[in-house]
Amino acid sequence: MTAQTVQQGDLVTVIGLEVHVQLETDTKIFCGCSTEPTDEPNENVCPVCLGLPGALPVLNEGAVEAAVKIGKAIDADIPEETRFHRKNYYYPDLPKNFQITQYDEPICADGELEISVEGDRRTVAIERAHLEEDPGSLQHVGGGGGIDTAEYTLVDYNRAGTPLMEIVTAPDFRSPDEVRAFLAELEEVLEYLGVFDAERDGSLRIDANLSIIPEEEIDGDAEEIDGDALEAANRTEVKNISSHKGAQKALAYEETRQKNAIQRGRAVEQETRHWDESRGITVSMRSKEEEKDYRYFEEADLPPLQVSGWKAEIAIPELPRARRRRFQEEYGLSEEAASKLTSTKQVADFYEDVAGEFDPDLAATWVADNLLGELNYRDMEITEMEGRLEEVTRLVELVAEDEITAKNARETVLRSMLDDGASPDEIVEEEGLGKTDEDEVQQAVVEAIDENPGAVEDYESGDDGAINFLVGQVMQKTGGSADPGDVNQLLRAELEG
Ligand SMILES: [Zn+2]
Numbered sequence: 001m002t003a004q005t006v007q008q009g010d011l012v013t014v015i016g017l018e019v020h021v022q023l024e025t026d027t028k029i030f031c032g033c034s035t036e037p038t039d040e041p042n043e044n045v046c047p048v049c050l051g052l053p054g055a056l057p058v059l060n061e062g063a064v065e066a067a068v069k070i071g072k073a074i075d076a077d078i079p080e081e082t083r084f085h086r087k088n089y090y091y092p093d094l095p096k097n098f099q100i101t102q103y104d105e106p107i108c109a110d111g112e113l114e115i116s117v118e119g120d121r122r123t124v125a126i127e128r129a130h131l132e133e134d135p136g137s138l139q140h141v142g143g144g145g146g147i148d149t150a151e152y153t154l155v156d157y158n159r160a161g162t163p164l165m166e167i168v169t170a171p172d173f174r175s176p177d178e179v180r181a182f183l184a185e186l187e188e189v190l191e192y193l194g195v196f197d198a199e200r201d202g203s204l205r206i207d208a209n210l211s212i213i214p215e216e217e218i219d220g221d222a223e224e225i226d227g228d229a230l231e232a233a234n235r236t237e238v239k240n241i242s243s244h245k246g247a248q249k250a251l252a253y254e255e256t257r258q259k260n261a262i263q264r265g266r267a268v269e270q271e272t273r274h275w276d277e278s279r280g281i282t283v284s285m286r287s288k289e290e291e292k293d294y295r296y297f298e299e300a301d302l303p304p305l306q307v308s309g310w311k312a313e314i315a316i317p318e319l320p321r322a323r324r325r326r327f328q329e330e331y332g333l334s335e336e337a338a339s340k341l342t343s344t345k346q347v348a349d350f351y352e353d354v355a356g357e358f359d360p361d362l363a364a365t366w367v368a369d370n371l372l373g374e375l376n377y378r379d380m381e382i383t384e385m386e387g388r389l390e391e392v393t394r395l396v397e398l399v400a401e402d403e404i405t406a407k408n409a410r411e412t413v414l415r416s417m418l419d420d421g422a423s424p425d426e427i428v429e430e431e432g433l434g435k436t437d438e439d440e441v442q443q444a445v446v447e448a449i450d451e452n453p454g455a456v457e458d459y460e461s462g463d464d465g466a467i468n469f470l471v472g473q474v475m476q477k478t479g480g481s482a483d484p485g486d487v488n489q490l491l492r493a494e495l496e497g
Contacts, residue, residue: 010215011262013255014225014233015179016171017247020164020205021190022134023066024197028161029133030057030100035163037200041156049161051095056301063163066195067107067131068307068314070165073189074126076111080308084131084299092155093135101132101166103296107307113189114321115181124182125170136160159202165195171209171230176251179208183244188320192345199381206247211235212258212268234270238282241275250275254282323348331360340368346382347372350389357393358400366396370410374418391417395424408433444477445490459495467491 028035031048038044047055071078085103111126137159142151167186173179187204190196197203211233218229238254241247258268273282318326320342327338327348341351341364354363371392375382385392395417399409413427428434448470449456458466467488474487 015173023163025062029163071108074111076108102130106130134162180248206241448473
């Protein structure tokens, strides 16, 4: 991003993120329990994820693979060896009274991700990304469901032990819009890597630190915030954010709240606040714990993990940013079209299939505008088109070969495919949308007239019966597939014209 001009007396917003990503593995990170969501509480549990005495953790290979993929995608340093630590705290969602996580030797460090905000490109530094286990979930019952008012609380350990990757950025964001762009890009990358399911509840959980710093306390460029200035400012941590849109709203609210306080000469308290999505506000939760409260110590039940072998073996696919650029160069697409067409890996793969068979521009119109537009209107995802994308390709073929009009294809066939589940050929047949027959009949009409000047002369001199002879000729030429009434009209139109 180009350095923003900061006026004297301006307040600079500084935001850093901790993003918890649920990794898409079949089983939990330290036991063989399923991670499949279920409505039955405490169904997917065992002695390990219940923290029963004597149960030992065994690290899930799939979680390490996913972490290495993420590390490669964000250009992080992946060390030869990584370690696990215990983060100690007492809370009912954590049956062992400690969480197995990583501390000073995380699996990924010093990464980055490029984002684009209104055409400005910039790079956000990612300080670290580490593996850890998810705690269980609590359900507060009665008294309005609040933690402080509930009659009692139920604990569900189905989620306990789900693998998480915690991604920690530098305080590099200067606006809620940048945060939104970063999270959207990160979600795309994770989805491309196949390590993340955005549709799953709680798959992305974001904590954001936000500080407002008077410009005069910053030495030099507002882009490079001086450590002392950041240390001096009180920051709030906003929790309970679950999407890139939510992050933008929560941080815009918090930014305004803090700026208003400062402008009125009030101190901003250092605290943790909860984003209340339904009310659109942040509310104070509790004062922030210091890191030392957790008494981290090494997890003796898990040996240090040698990661170098994995690093060499694991390959990652072409990522959204690279694919967007290639789409622009290879298919001549605009940046906007390329962005839409790379929004998920499945969309991008499908576009490339269609563009490979037909004209890339026609393919772009069909995939980006028509298909995604109609899906969006129905609140559907392309993943719900599993097994039916060939039908969409067939529809594009009908348009490319000029067998139906683009308007009919879009407005009748595609919509009816999505709403009624019929195939494009069935719909074209049923609705009589085929163009070829009409063209063929017209062609036969012209031929019949050219080849029979005598009958034409008779017709023109008032012998109306001569038209029947010409209709017969056209019927012969079209193998009897034309409608005699239509042929009659077409002939008259041609002769009168
Ligand atoms: Zn288990």
